[in-house]
Amino acid sequence: MSELVSAGPPLIEIQGVSKRFVKRLDIAGKIARRLGAGLEEETVHAVDGVDLSIDEGDVVGLVGESGCGKSTLGRMVAGIMPPSDGAVLYKGRDIASLSGDDKLEATFAVQMIFQDPFSSLNPRMRVEDIVGEAPVVHGLVPRKGMSDYVDEILTKVGLDPALKRRYPHQFSGGQRQRIGIARALAVKPKFLVCDEAIAALDVSIQAQIINLFMDLREEFDLTYLFISHDLSVVEHISERVVIMYLGRVVETAQAEALFAAPNHPYAQALLSEVPRLDQRKRDFQPIKGEIPSPLDPPPGCHFHPRCPQSFGPCSSARPVLKSIGPDRISACHLND
């Protein structure tokens, strides 16, 4: 894998990507402003200047609490949402600047698997059409060959092809998630963005789907961006882990190194609070407070109001991501 890396640009590169959502004023608000009320449009910095590069064959875990921008980042990588700033590069080329066949290639290459297997499948389409539609429309498979092709893909994800004439509601949660995976695989992607893909499933089914992801990775040489709030899953499956807090990356490291000794205070807190089977009758020592509103993030380091080690510069200067070891970066003033 590492040999492939040196050969060319990374499969996916994210350069200074930001996403802002602006809540526009309604008519009443606009009139009130014209009359002199101090109303401003509210802006949420969902993702704030994130850089990330993912090499072919890599499995990157993206971790953070709800509202930290991890799903928004995933959606921008998958091309569902354009970034406000910065660029997403596929094999060294900006996806936004591509056109024609190049654009199609990049679009097929990156597919997304969603959290909720109930709302991400069209309830009025048969499984056959859900999986087969895209490859037929885009000419990857002739219409006559669709049925066989769907059989093949369904078998790969562990579903009985005899069920392909059924509708999504006739399947269990785990099976639906397999249908979602089959749909993504049907256009022969290189890169899968899994946004909380197993969060809605039962424990025993989660294990089946994680195994499926690992099998598919070997079979199709897939690269993953695995977005999850469940650290134990991320620890298990990822090679590299990115931790986000309130729209910014706070630490990136190899999974083993990170779980052995997290550097950023937020990473430390997050890791220590994951319930584990081998920790019994523990006294939970939680970090204080909650994730602040992204409408009005604290100045300086976003984590400083909750950080047990915050000091002078934390409340004024934004910490930059610095290299603190091989393939490891962290954004904390304590490292200065």
Next chain:
Amino acid sequence: MSVAEDTLEKTSSQRDGSAVPTLVVENLKTHFFTRAGAVKAVDDVSFSVKAGEILGLAGESGSGKSITGFSVLGLIDPPGRIVSGAIRFNGEDLVTASPERLQDLRGNRIAMIFQDPMMTLNPVLRVDTQMIEAIQAHRKMDRKAARQRAYDALEMVGIPSPGERLNAYPHQLSGGMRQRVAIAIAFLNEPDLIIADEPTTALDVTIQAQILHEAQALCRRTGTAMIWITHDLAVVAGLADRIAVMYAGRIVETGQTDEVIDHPLHPYSVGLLGSVPSANKRGDRLNQIPGMTPSLIGLPSGCAFKARCPRADDHCDATPEVIEEMPGREIRCHHPHRQEAGA
């Protein structure tokens, strides 16, 4: 803080003296009679909880763990009903109790915390109104004293500036804050038993840790018995004194937390624990349980797990009885993982 805490301390010391468990459930069967057939959501379940003890009731969705909790509170609606069995709360049978008596107990002696705090809090009432109502429904107390008690309860669950929160509406609070309010309401009348139905599932890990911390500390301090219903074994591993594992309406294994997690006996518990990522070597395939949880309608006779069980044989066509492996350790299996497996 002082008023509430004093009374809490007193009751807990009183309770510790009694050896009778707070709640005893015996051979409980709760079935739902649907057009497609009887759904045996809870089928012959027995367990008990002592004062100050936390029992983790673990299982996957559809295993009947929530219905067990609802049965205790008398919250089963038609077409469901408790078919047979006994639920004894401080010696009093709740199955035969009148609706008025149950009404009197609920929110007073037995409280429940639900998964979604948005469902349990009334969106159009301020937090203080709801809390005062919960107190005055069960005891004579003037509004001012009740409000003070609500204030103390919010402080107790770690809510910053409780005075402000009392005047807030539920939608003005974050998810974690709402769940704390729900927990504070559960503790308001110093109940003997709290049933918590996946209260942290919808929350982030840092908030989950805070809630677990509060719940654990409160139970230890007040001597309240607690049933913590969850699908996440890692949560109960750190929280519960004892664990009961449910599968398809039956408790398949009960025991002290350490014993169940370290030396599971039932093949389902073994499979469930094996499929947790942290129990496996990083990057390896997980030990998955094949198949999926069976539908509770028309469940085949015998052990419900036999179709997915690696140890199943002809014996498993007969329903396994509860075996007491050792004191406090019960299983329902014909082929448990006994010591010869090296545990």
